[in-house]
Amino acid sequence: MDLRIFTEPQQGATYDTLLTVAKATEDLGFDAFFRSDHFLHMGDVDGLPGPTDAWITLAGLARETKRIRLGTLMTAATFRLPGVLAVQVAQVDRMSGGRVELGLGAGWFAEEHKAYGIPFPKERFGRLEEQLAIVTGMWATEAGKTFDFRGTYYELTGSPALPKPAQAKIPVLVGGLGATRTPRLAAQYADEFNVPFASVEDSARQIGRVRAAAEAAGRRPDDLTYSNALVVCVGRDDQEVARRAAAIGREVGELKANGLAGSPAEVVDKIGRYAGAGAGRIYLQILDLSDLDHLELISTQVQSQLS
DSSP states (O other), rough: EEEEEOOOOOGOHHHHHHHHHHHHHTTTOOSEEEOOOOHHHHHHSOOOOOOOOOHHHHHHHHHOSSSSSEEOEEEETTOOEEEEEHHHHHHHHHTTTTTTEEEEEOOOHHHHHHHHTTTOSHHHHHHHHHHHHHHHHHHOOOTTSSSSEESSSSSSEEEEOSSSOSSSSEEEEEEEOOOHHHHHHHHHHEEEEEESOHHHHHHHHHHHHHHHHHHHHTTGGSSSEEEEEEEEEEOOSSSHHHHHHHHHHHHHHHHHHHHHSSSSSHHHHHHHHHHHOOOOOOEEEEOTTOOOHHHHHHHIIIHHHHO
C-alpha cells in the first residue's frame, strides 16, 4: 500500500509552508506530495495569506525535491486551456526529472470561479473528456509531427505538441463517484482511478465499476492503479487524536467514520479494509500543515506496518 501526502493549500498556506511539508514527505519516506487545485478557501477559515497556483507550486518543488512524485488531485479543466495545460505539465515534468502526475477533473466549486472571474460552463464533463483527449494526444504525438483536434469545445490545428515530458508517459489520474461516465473516462484515459472521501463499501462499488469499464474497453483492469483520498488524524493516545481533530475543526467520531482517524493500530486496520476493497494507494489529506510531528508519527507507526 503506497501512502501519499495530499494537501489543501487554499485553506491557508504559503509556498514556503508547502516546501517544508514536501521536504518532510520526502525525508519520511512517503511516495508522493500532491496538492489540490483551488483558488478559494472552503469552510470556516480565512485562507490567509491567499491561494497558491498548483502548477507554479509544483514547478518550484520539482527543483527543490529529489525523489517524491508530484501531482494534483485534481487540476480543474475549467482553469486552463488544454493545450496550455499540456505545456505546463510537460515542462514541470522535465524540471522534476520525470516525477510528475496529472490528476484532471471537471471542476466543481462555482464560488471560486465567480471570485476569480473564471467561466463556469454548464457542460463541464464534455469539456473534461476533450481535455483528456488533447493533453494525452499532444504528449503522445511523435516529435516532428503535428497534432490536430476538432471537438465540440476545443479545436487545435497544426500544434507542434511540444514540449515533450521527460517520462515516456505521464500518469493521468481520473476520479469521482459517477456511476457511468466517470468509469468510462477512466477506462479510456487514466492510469489511476481515485475514489475521493468515500466509505469502504462505496469504494469497492466504484472500483468494481471502473474495473468493468476497463474490461469493456479492452484493457486489463489490473493495468490501472486504484486509490482513495481520505482525511487523516492519527494520535498516540485519545488525547492526541482529540487535539489534532480540534486543530482542523473536526469531531473525532466523524473523522473515524469518514476518514482515517484514531491510534496507529486503528488506522492500519482501516487502511486494510480499503485494501480489501481494491485500493493499492491512499492519499492522506493533511489539513494542519504546521504539524510535522503528525507526518512523522504516520511514517514511523502507520507506514512502517504497511511496507
